[in-house]
Amino acid sequence: MQRYSLPHLIRRGLRGQRGWTRAWRKAAPKPSYDVVIVGGGGHGLATAYYLAKLHGVRNVAVLERGWLGGGNVGRNTAIVRSNYLWDASAHIYEFSLQLWEGLSRELNYNVMFSQRGVLNLGHSAHDMHGLARRVGANKLNGIDAELLSTEQIARLVPILDTSAAARYPILGGTLQRRGGVARHDAVAWGYARAADALGVDIVEGCEVTGIRAAAGRVAALETTRGEIRAGKVGLVVAGNASVLAAMAGLRLPIQSHPLQALVTEPLKPVLDPVVMSSAVHVYVSQTDRGELVLGAGIDAPTSYDLRGSFRVIEHTLAATVELFPIFSRVRMLRQWAGTVDVCPDASPIIGPTPMEGLFVNCGWGTGGFKATPGSGWVFAHTLAHGQPHPLNAPFGLDRFAAGALIDEHGAAAVAH
Amino acid sequence: MLQIPCPWCGPREDAEFDFGGEADIQRPADPDALDDAAWADYLFMRVNRRGVQREQWVHTAGCRRWFVVERDTVTNEILQASTMGRRP
Ligand SMILES: Cc1cc2nc3c(=O)[nH]c(=O)nc-3n(C[C@H](O)[C@H](O)[C@H](O)COP(=O)(O)OP(=O)(O)OC[C@H]3O[C@@H](n4cnc5c(N)ncnc54)[C@H](O)[C@@H]3O)c2cc1C
Ligand SMILES: [Zn+2]
Numbered sequence: 001m002q003r004y005s006l007p008h009l010i011r012r013g014l015r016g017q018r019g020w021t022r023a024w025r026k027a028a029p030k031p032s033y034d035v036v037i038v039g040g041g042g043h044g045l046a047t048a049y050y051l052a053k054l055h056g057v058r059n060v061a062v063l064e065r066g067w068l069g070g071g072n073v074g075r076n077t078a079i080v081r082s083n084y085l086w087d088a089s090a091h092i093y094e095f096s097l098q099l100w101e102g103l104s105r106e107l108n109y110n111v112m113f114s115q116r117g118v119l120n121l122g123h124s125a126h127d128m129h130g131l132a133r134r135v136g137a138n139k140l141n142g143i144d145a146e147l148l149s150t151e152q153i154a155r156l157v158p159i160l161d162t163s164a165a166a167r168y169p170i171l172g173g174t175l176q177r178r179g180g181v182a183r184h185d186a187v188a189w190g191y192a193r194a195a196d197a198l199g200v201d202i203v204e205g206c207e208v209t210g211i212r213a214a215a216g217r218v219a220a221l222e223t224t225r226g227e228i229r230a231g232k233v234g235l236v237v238a239g240n241a242s243v244l245a246a247m248a249g250l251r252l253p254i255q256s257h258p259l260q261a262l263v264t265e266p267l268k269p270v271l272d273p274v275v276m277s278s279a280v281h282v283y284v285s286q287t288d289r290g291e292l293v294l295g296a297g298i299d300a301p302t303s304y305d306l307r308g309s310f311r312v313i314e315h316t317l318a319a320t321v322e323l324f325p326i327f328s329r330v331r332m333l334r335q336w337a338g339t340v341d342v343c344p345d346a347s348p349i350i351g352p353t354p355m356e357g358l359f360v361n362c363g364w365g366t367g368g369f370k371a372t373p374g375s376g377w378v379f380a381h382t383l384a385h386g387q388p389h390p391l392n393a394p395f396g397l398d399r400f401a402a403g404a405l406i407d408e409h410g411a412a413a414v415a416h
Numbered sequence: 417m418l419q420i421p422c423p424w425c426g427p428r429e430d431a432e433f434d435f436g437g438e439a440d441i442q443r444p445a446d447p448d449a450l451d452d453a454a455w456a457d458y459l460f461m462r463v464n465r466r467g468v469q470r471e472q473w474v475h476t477a478g479c480r481r482w483f484v485v486e487r488d489t490v491t492n493e494i495l496q497a498s499t500m501g502r503r504p
Binding site for chain 1 (some may be wrong): 418426431436437463466487
């Protein structure tokens with residue numbers, strides 16, 4: 001692997017930017033691997049990296065149907081935070097946030113993690129009770145959290161309409177200063193490059209079409225590039241989790257919905273932290289280039305159409321303009337959607353399945369980008385040892401029969 | 417935006433409706449006879465089909481009746497709608 005550094009950049013610059021090598025090989029699939037990861041999104045690539053790096057499992061392939069980073073990892077609004085309500089969630093998201101804090105160095109790739117703070121707004125007495133409860137829970141888990149007054153919010157984000165007459169009055173909010181955003185493409189590319197350097201085969205344009213078992217154990221995958229035998233298989237396909245599980249005869253408690261986001265034309269810097277409001281379902285941040293990145297809610301009907309309906313965006317934009325009157329004449333540049341895998345308790349499923357050797361990591365729904373490093377880390381552990389790490393043990397598929405759901409709906413300050 | 421053909425009111429825009437998930441899920445006749453896994457399967461596990469799915473809708477801002485729609489979840493094409501309890 002060509003190590004990136006300032007002297008390296010200068011040397012290449014002086015030579016007219018020639019001599020850069022590919023960030024990862026274009027691997028062709030081998031007939032057999034110890035571990036095959038299905039899905040080249042952030043979570044799949046991170047899993048492969050930690051398998052090779054921490055567990056010495058290097059005969060690994062990542063199979064990606066399309067191109068690397070074409071799934072939700074390249075479609076999200078890139079918000080990273082760890083202020084979840086319940087202990088199990090707080091632990092795994094906070095572990096992930098700590099990995100984010102060293103990730104650019106770890107991968108020798110600038111993922112542009114920017115800890116500009118995440119502000120969650122409260123618009124009613126009920127909201128404020130919920131936020132205060134969550135700040136208390138976060139502090140007990142050692143997670144930085146502050147409850148802010150309307151005046152403090154007005155100083156932090158002067159362009160918010162904090163007047164008492166506002167359509168959505170702002171009664172207060174919470175701030176996690178260590179939260180922020182990262183460059184989502186760079187996360188996929190950085191993990192791919194680092195995994196590739198450790199010998200992982202990243203196979204793009206390779207769709208898994210069937211899962212073959214022998215004596216109750218996963219044996220091989222049928223793909224558009226031939227059959228690939230595997231000792232263990234990890235399904236990390238986000239919105240398509242149910243489709244892949246069905247190939248193994250399994251049912252998951254997942255519903256796939258379109259989730260949309262949009263980007264505006266660039267503006268001068270006007271917005272420092274990420275601002276979120278679960279009551280009106282708005283979340284917005286400003287990129288380093290000046291564009292506003294806005295996320296909407298999911299469409300209620302399940303769908304794989306990668307489009308989403310106009311009504312949902314209209315609702316988000318109407319609320320955004322009420323909160324930020326200054327944005328009313330900003331023009332939109334692009335809109336897109338991803339297919340998100342939503343669990344009944346808005347928490348992920350990371351662990352073994354009833355089929356021996358087959359593991360799933362899915363159900364991250366609308367909020368899994370922030371968990372990318374931690375999810376890959378615990379899933380690599382789970383695949384290597386055949387059983388979960390204490391951090392992901394509560395997130396097993398068996399919790400639905402046990403009734404031990406981890407209900408993060410709403411409790412965790414909007415679903416991102 | 418979808419146009420949903422309510423069997424009673426005809427085609428209307430989807431803002432008038434609420435989505436009710438997969439159709440044909442029957443409540444077990446004798447819940448006490450189920451073990452936890454079977455009960456979890458009834459409560460939580462879904463097909464979540466990529467392709468043509470039978471699903472329930474209610475015409476909330478119209479006749480307020482439930483009915484079944486067949487829709488392709490990849491193209492959003494609606495193949496047909498029918499009243500409850502009757503397979504088309
Ligand atoms: C609009 C939007 C906004 C979001 N905002 C945020 C946010 O602000 N913060 C946050 O934390 N999260 C957010 N999320 C959620 C986050 O993006 C996802 O939870 C996360 O990216 C999912 O994990 P992944 O990166 O591995 O998924 P993906 O990148 O979707 O990876 C799955 C891969 O599997 C591949 N695949 C599918 N089927 C097959 C097959 N049969 N064979 C081979 N490969 C296959 C797909 O092509 C895809 O590349 C958002 C999501 C969306 C859509
Ligand atoms: Zn009707």
